[in-house]
Amino acid sequence: MARRQAVSRLLVLEARGELRTEHARLMASGAGVSLRTVWRWLAAAREESRTGARAQERFTITPEVHARLARWCGNAAAVHRELLAEAGAVTGSEGDVACEVEGVPSLATLHRAVRGI
Known part of the structure; x- marks a missing residue:
């Protein structure tokens, strides 16, 4: 949930032209991930329209x-x-x-x- 909200807020900043590396760095620190991961999350939000983790296909017993x-x-x-x-x-x-x-x-x-x- 926190990832979705944070990515959404960063996208708003980006749309207004106010997104800075410091914003992404702060999110990375709060989420316990690398700065590169935050940039990947933003790229996924732009390209795939998803702010959360990718859904995993799981094998189920038929x-x-x-x-x-x-x-x-x-x-x-x-x-x-x-x-x-x-x-x-x-x-x-x-x-x-x-x-x-x-x-x-x-x-x-x-x-x-x-x-x-």
């Missing part, structure tokens, strides 16, 4: 994945292997995935999502 977890008694690694096999992942001799597969979350991401259920 009903299909939930059913697979139930079938595998909660074994996320087994579900992950099944998803990779369906996606046609290339595996090495040890069964390790040699490359990331689009649409299949990493095993760590799947574990985090399962813990969040």
